Each structure stands twice: as C-alpha cells, then as structure tokens.
Amino acid sequence: VAPGQSTAPAVLIHGGAGPLGPRLRDHEAEITLVLNEVLAGARDALERGTDALSVAIRCVEQLEDCELFNAGLGSALCADGTVEMSAAAMRGSDRAAGAVAGVRTVRNPIRAAELILGGDQVLLIGPAADRHAREHGIATQPNDAFVTRRARARLALGTGSEDLTHGTVGAVCLDAAGLLAAATSTGGISGQPPGRVGDSPLIGAGTWADDRVAVSCTGDGEAFIRAGAAARIAGLVDAGRPLAQAAAAALDEVGRLGGRGGLIAVDAGGEPALQLSSEAMPRGCWSAGNEPVVRVSA
Amino acid sequence: VAPGQSTAPAVLIHGGAGPLGPRLRDHEAEITLVLNEVLAGARDALERGTDALSVAIRCVEQLEDCELFNAGLGSALCADGTVEMSAAAMRGSDRAAGAVAGVRTVRNPIRAAELILGGDQVLLIGPAADRHAREHGIATQPNDAFVTRRARARLALGTGSEDLTHGTVGAVCLDAAGLLAAATSTGGISGQPPGRVGDSPLIGAGTWADDRVAVSCTGDGEAFIRAGAAARIAGLVDAGRPLAQAAAAALDEVGRLGGRGGLIAVDAGGEPALQLSSEAMPRGCWSAGNEPVVRVSA
Numbered sequence: 001v002a003p004g005q006s007t008a009p010a011v012l013i014h015g016g017a018g019p020l021g022p023r024l025r026d027h028e029a030e031i032t033l034v035l036n037e038v039l040a041g042a043r044d045a046l047e048r049g050t051d052a053l054s055v056a057i058r059c060v061e062q063l064e065d066c067e068l069f070n071a072g073l074g075s076a077l078c079a080d081g082t083v084e085m086s087a088a089a090m091r092g093s094d095r096a097a098g099a100v101a102g103v104r105t106v107r108n109p110i111r112a113a114e115l116i117l118g119g120d121q122v123l124l125i126g127p128a129a130d131r132h133a134r135e136h137g138i139a140t141q142p143n144d145a146f147v148t149r150r151a152r153a154r155l156a157l158g159t160g161s162e163d164l165t166h167g168t169v170g171a172v173c174l175d176a177a178g179l180l181a182a183a184t185s186t187g188g189i190s191g192q193p194p195g196r197v198g199d200s201p202l203i204g205a206g207t208w209a210d211d212r213v214a215v216s217c218t219g220d221g222e223a224f225i226r227a228g229a230a231a232r233i234a235g236l237v238d239a240g241r242p243l244a245q246a247a248a249a250a251l252d253e254v255g256r257l258g259g260r261g262g263l264i265a266v267d268a269g270g271e272p273a274l275q276l277s278s279e280a281m282p283r284g285c286w287s288a289g290n291e292p293v294v295r296v297s298a
Numbered sequence: 299v300a301p302g303q304s305t306a307p308a309v310l311i312h313g314g315a316g317p318l319g320p321r322l323r324d325h326e327a328e329i330t331l332v333l334n335e336v337l338a339g340a341r342d343a344l345e346r347g348t349d350a351l352s353v354a355i356r357c358v359e360q361l362e363d364c365e366l367f368n369a370g371l372g373s374a375l376c377a378d379g380t381v382e383m384s385a386a387a388m389r390g391s392d393r394a395a396g397a398v399a400g401v402r403t404v405r406n407p408i409r410a411a412e413l414i415l416g417g418d419q420v421l422l423i424g425p426a427a428d429r430h431a432r433e434h435g436i437a438t439q440p441n442d443a444f445v446t447r448r449a450r451a452r453l454a455l456g457t458g459s460e461d462l463t464h465g466t467v468g469a470v471c472l473d474a475a476g477l478l479a480a481a482t483s484t485g486g487i488s489g490q491p492p493g494r495v496g497d498s499p500l501i502g503a504g505t506w507a508d509d510r511v512a513v514s515c516t517g518d519g520e521a522f523i524r525a526g527a528a529a530r531i532a533g534l535v536d537a538g539r540p541l542a543q544a545a546a547a548a549l550d551e552v553g554r555l556g557g558r559g560g561l562i563a564v565d566a567g568g569e570p571a572l573q574l575s576s577e578a579m580p581r582g583c584w585s586a587g588n589e590p591v592v593r594v595s596a
Contacts, residue, residue: 095524095555101399101495102423121494122520125400126424128493195426196419197399204502204526222420226393228502228533231526235533257393 008288009046010174010270013038013059015069015282016167016186017218017262020297024280027068028296035284035294038062042173043286052173052181052214053091053117059171060087060110060183067148069282070167072108075146075187077155078194083146085187086201087113092180092209097122099201100129105140110185112138113201122203154190168200170216172209172266174287180214180268182207182230189221199224204231212268213237213246219254219261219278227253233265247273307344308472308568308585311336311357313367314465314484315516315560318578318595325366326594329580333592336360337582340471341590350471350479350512351389351415357469358385358408358481365446367580368465370406373444373485375453376492381444383485384499385411390478390507395420397499398427403438408483410436411499420501452488466498468514470507470564472585478566480505480512480528487519497522502529510566511535511544517552517559517576525551531563545571 013035018024024031038059045055064072075083087109088099098117102125106112112133116124124132134140170184184207186200198221199206206217208230215230224230229250236246247265254261255277262276264283272285276298286292311333316322322329336357343353362370373381385407386397396415400423404410410431414422422430432438468482482505484498496519497504504515506528513528522528527548534544545563552559553575560574562581570583574596584590 090524097524120520121491122523123495123500124491124493125495126493128491132491132493193419193422193426193430195422195424195430197421197423202421202500202502203523204500204529208526222418225420225501226388226395228506228526228529231502231529232533234526235530235537239533239537 008174008178008270009176010266010272010287011039011042011046011055011171012264012266012272012274012285013171013283014216014218014262014264015063015169017276017278017281018167019278020280024296031068031282031296032294034066035282036292039284039286039292039294043292046175049176052175052179053089055175056171056173056181056183057089057110057114060169060185061108063169064108064110064185067150069169070187071169071185073146075151076190077147077151079191080194081147082143082194083187084194085109086197087185088201088203088207089113089117089183090181090203090207090209091117092211092214095210097203099123099203101125101197101201102195103129104143105130106133107139107141110183158191168218170218170264172214172216172264174266174268174270178268180209180266182209182214182216184216204228206230208234210234213243213265215263215265217261217263218281220259223254223257223259224261226257229254237267243267243271243273247275251275251277306472306476306568306586307474308564308570309337309340309344309353309469310562310564310570310572310583311469311581312514312516312560312562313361313467313580315574315576315579316465317576322578322594329366329594330592332364332366333580333582334590337584337590337592341584344473347474350473350477351387353473354469354471354479354481355387355408355412358467358483359406361467362406362408362483365448367467368485369467369483371444373449374488375445375449377489378492379445379453380441380492381485382492383407384495385483386499386501386505387411387415387481388479388501388505388507389415390509390512393508395501397421397501399423399495399499400493401427402441403428404431405437405439408481456489466516468516468562470512470514470562472564472566472568476566478507478512478564480507480514482514502526504528506532508532511541511563513561513563515559515561516579518557521552521555521557522559524555527552535565541565541569541571545573549573549575
C-alpha cells in the first residue's frame with residue numbers, strides 16, 4: 001500500500017498468544033473456522049458502514065462466546081477454581097475508553113466495558129463492575145456457569161504446562177469513515193491468584209486506540225504492562241515511525257523484560273500489523289481489496 | 299544544570315492537584331510543614347545512599363499518614379461512604395512494578411504495592427489484594443477506621459464543590475547511584491462510585507519509572523489514563539526530548555481530553571519537572587546542591 005493510500009476498512013482479530021501445544025493443534029480446524037466466521041461478520045459490517053468500535057466489540061463478543069478461547073465463556077480458572085475476567089474497549093476518534101477488571105458474572109465482559117466507555121469513568125473493578133453491568137441490562141450468570149470441564153482440566157495440569165493457559169482475545173478496526181477502535185478481553189492466566197489483573201483491561205498496556213493507530217496485545221501480561229506496550233506503539237507511530245517498526249519495538253521491549261506474546265494493530269491508513277514472539281497466536285486479518293487471512297501458528 | 303552533569307540525588311513529592319479552595323488555604327501552613335518534613339527525611343536518606351525506590355515509597359507512606367492528603371488515612375469516601383484506595387510503585391533500573399487497586403483495609407496501600415513489586419504479578423485488586431497484604435504482615439485496619447470526620451464532610455459537600463475532593467500523593471526519586479523510582483497513592487474522588495479506579499495505580503498512566511525518567515501524576519484520572527500520560531512522557535524522553543517539554547506535552551494531551559492536573563518527574567540527569575494545569579498542587583523538590591523548595595498553589 002502506498003503511503004497515504006487508505007485501504008479502509010480493515011479488521012484484525014486474535015485469540016491469544018502462547019505456546020503451540022496439543023490443545024491448539026487438536027482444535028486448529030475449529031479455531032480456524034471460528035476466526036473465519038468472526039472475520040466475515042466484521043467485513044460485512046464494515047462494508048455496510050458500521051463504525052469501528054461496534055465492529056471491534058462484536059468481534060470480541062463472538063470470541064468470548066467460543067469456549068476455545070480464554071475469555072468470556074472459555075475463561076481460565078484462578079487458583080481457587082473461580083473465574084475472573086477483564087476487558088477494555090477504546091475508540092480512537094475521541095479516545096473514549098471503558099474497561100472492567102475482575103468481573104465474575106458478566107457473560108460478555110467486553111459489553112460491560114462498552115457500557116462504561118463514554119461515561120465519567122474509564123475503569124470499574126470487582127463486584128461493583130458486575131453490579132453496574134447487571135443494572136444496565138448486560139447479561140450475567142453465576143460464576144459457576146463459567147467453570148467449564150476444559151478449564152478445570154487446564155487448571156489441574158498446572159500453570160504453563162500447556163497452551164491456552166494464557167490467552168486473550170482482541171480486535172482492532174479501521175472503519176469506512178477512517179476511524180479506529182480496539183477491544184480486548186481475557187480470562188487471565190490459568191492458576192493465577194484471585195485479584196491478579198494483566199494488561200488486557202489497562203489502557204496503554206494491552207489496549208489502545210487514537211486517531212493514528214489501534215492496538216490489542218496478548219501474552220505475558222505483566223511484561224506488557226511494564227513495557228507500556230500499547231502506548232509505546234502509539235507514541236512511536238505518533239513520532240512518524242512505520243507501524244510494523246513500532247510494533248516490533250514494543251515486542252522487543254516486552255522481550256527485554258522477559259516476556260513473550262503477540263499483538264495486532266492497524267493504522268489510519270489501513271496498514272495492518274501482526275507481531276508475534278510466542279509460538280502461536282490464532283489470528284485473522286481482512287482489509288478492503290484483499291482476501292481474509294487466518295492463521296494459528298507463527 | 300549542564301547536560302550530562304548529574305545533580306543526583308534528587309526527590310520530588312506532591313500532594314495532589316486540584317482547585318485552590320478554602321481547605322487548602324486554611325491548611326497551607328500545616329501542609330507546607332508536612333511537605334518540608336517529608337522532603338527533609340528523603341534528603342537525609344538519599345544522602346546516606348538509600349535507594350530511590352525505598353525513598354519514594356517512604357515519602358508516599360508519610361503522605362498517606364497525613365489526613366490532609368487524599369490517600370491512606372486521609373482518603374476520600376466513595377458514594378456509599380466507604381473508602382477504596384489504590385497505589386503503585388515502580389523501580390526504573392529493571393522496571394519492576396507493583397500496584398493495588400480498590401483495597402479497603404491496608405493502612406498504607408503503597409506498602410501493599412511495594413510487596414507485589416518484584417513478584418510474578420504487577421496488579422492485584424480488591425479483597426484479594428487486602429488479603430495478600432495482610433498475610434505478608436502489612437498493617438490493616440477496618441474500613442470504618444479510614445472514615446474521617448473531614449472525609450465525611452467532604453462527601454456531604456458533593457463532588458467537585460471544593461478542593462481536596464480529588465487528590466493523590468506521589469514521589470519520584472533519583473538516588474546517589476543514579477537509579478530512578480516512582481510511587482503514587484490515592485483515595486480516589488470524593489463521591490466516586492465504588493469500584494472506580496483512576497490513573498494512580500496504572501503503570502504508564504499515573505505512575506512510571508525506567509532508566510531515563512520517573513513520573514507520578516495527579517488530577518482528572520480518566521483523562522490521564524486516556525492520554526497514556528506517564529508512558530507518553532517516557533516515550534518522548536526516550537526519543538530525546540527534554541523532560542520539561544515531554545511533561546508539558548503530556549499535560550497538553552490531558553487538557554485536550556478535557557482534564558486538568560499536575561505531575562512531578564525527574565530524569566536520570568537529576569533534572570526535575572513540576573507541571574501543573576490545575577490551580578494548586580502541594581509539592582516539594584530537593585536536588586543535590588540546591589535548597590529544598592515547597593509550594594502549594596500554582
């Protein structure tokens with residue numbers, strides 16, 4: 001794409017970065033199918049003129065609804081066997097942002113984040129965030145209902161012993177009007193202490209959108225926080241660096257801090273970036289004039 | 299200071315940015331006294347060779363212990379009349395970071411953040427963070443014990459109706475070894491919904507330290523989050539911009555998003571920065587070879 005020539009609209013999605021273990025390999029066909037469906041829905045919506053924020057949130061909601069990903073219904077379990085989820089959404093045009101951390105009953109945490117976006121707060125945590133969502137008509141269910149057989153098996157295997165113990169889902173969008181948005185959602189790390197929050201719901205760490213770039217990160221959350229990963233990319237793009245360079249610099253920084261992961265990003269010109277320092281990251285990309293691309297491993 | 303000529307050690311502290319109302323004016327002498335005491339203690343410690351992180355945390359602990367500031371014992375009340383506190387600390391040399399959000403029983407939230415720093419997590423929230431602190435010997439007290447007459451009166455007056463409804467305390471340090479650290483602590487906004495978290499405990503928003511700069515912010519937390527304020531300063535300093543310029547650019551960005559506030563920062567050369575877009579910010583600064591300076595209004 002020549003500089004200045006927009007390829008809007010465009011959308012990228014991810015289903016979390018981590019090792020390429022048996023679970024990902026066993027379900028590669030199913031994961032590929034889901035990613036293709038989500039991408040097709042996003043493309044249709046963008047071609048109909050739907051705004052970037054709505055599309056990014058809808059992508060994340062669909063990924064939350066798929067048990068194969070560590071977010072929403074597929075969330076990993078904390079060490080005590082319960083589920084705690086976090087999510088964030090940000091609209092680039094006015095930097096409106098909404099996030100929740102440590103929610104335990106919201107079926108689609110990204111909808112709770114969307115609800116907050118544009119209000120007086122940016123981040124609500126814990127039971128107050130669950131209550132706020134419920135009172136505004138967001139669907140909830142008991143924490144037990146999130147505890148799947150798959151997640152219990154994952155917890156029993158121990159942290160880091162296999163793939164999908166980490167994980168996040170995310171989407172970034174450039175809409176037909178040239179506006180950007182990002183959304184991220186996670187069930188945390190399998191076996192994490194209750195109360196632990198990673199980078200996903202933190203604006204500037206795991207999620208960011210401004211009028212130049214939208215970013216959603218996944219991987220070793222603490223390293224992404226300490227790298228200020230998403231804000232770092234935004235700062236570099238703002239300083240005129242090409243998106244791919246900026247994204248690589250952020251992942252390098254995460255690596256210097258001992259972390260691995262991946263990220264998706266798109267700039268205002270429609271230039272997509274997919275970067276990965278982990279073995280695998282289920283992901284998909286579509287931009288106007290191109291065929292959708294879906295991949296699982298690196 | 300000539301470029302390259304370090305003025306290490308150096309320390310800056312703040313007691314929150316906001317309007318210059320009757321409460322600040324009535325207590326200006328007392329506030330000035332406390333700031334001078336904290337600054338003198340920090341100077342002594344730095345001259346004895348104490349590391350930047352320990353000094354920054356000790357400064358914040360002392361400010362948390364003073365009821366005049368909105369953090370620790372002086373915390374504002376949420377809309378439901380309870381206290382929720384947040385804090386973060388970061389060491390520049392290795393970017394180790396620790397933070398807590400929404401704690402309700404920890405006497406000095408900055409000590410709970412210090413405890414987390416260097417472990418596997420960066421951010422713990424809610425009751426799990428209180429429990430973690432208590433189990434590791436950090437002093438706690440019932441939430442009721444934080445509810446002061448002063449805070450109740452503040453809540454009764456309504457949000458934004460006077461000074462000290464917002465507020466934060468913070469410190470940044472450069473130690474004799476040339477290492478940087480930052481620490482921030484807050485009781486949130488008087489009348490805030492329970493569960494609301496601002497920029498103070500968020501690495502890259504209200505608190506940051508790397509090997510070039512340490513930053514602690516205060517003000518309209520949501521705007522600082524949406525500006526990625528602290529990470530923005532770090533990115534600009536990393537790109538070679540003078541600290542004062544970088545700090546001004548971050549506050550400008552906060553202003554474009556409709557927010558006001560202030561920040562303290564110090565770079566690896568010992569150059570201090572104090573920026574303020576609010577009417578008042580109790581603050582103090584000392585660097586080697588200079589007299590301590592303490593101010594309350596702009």
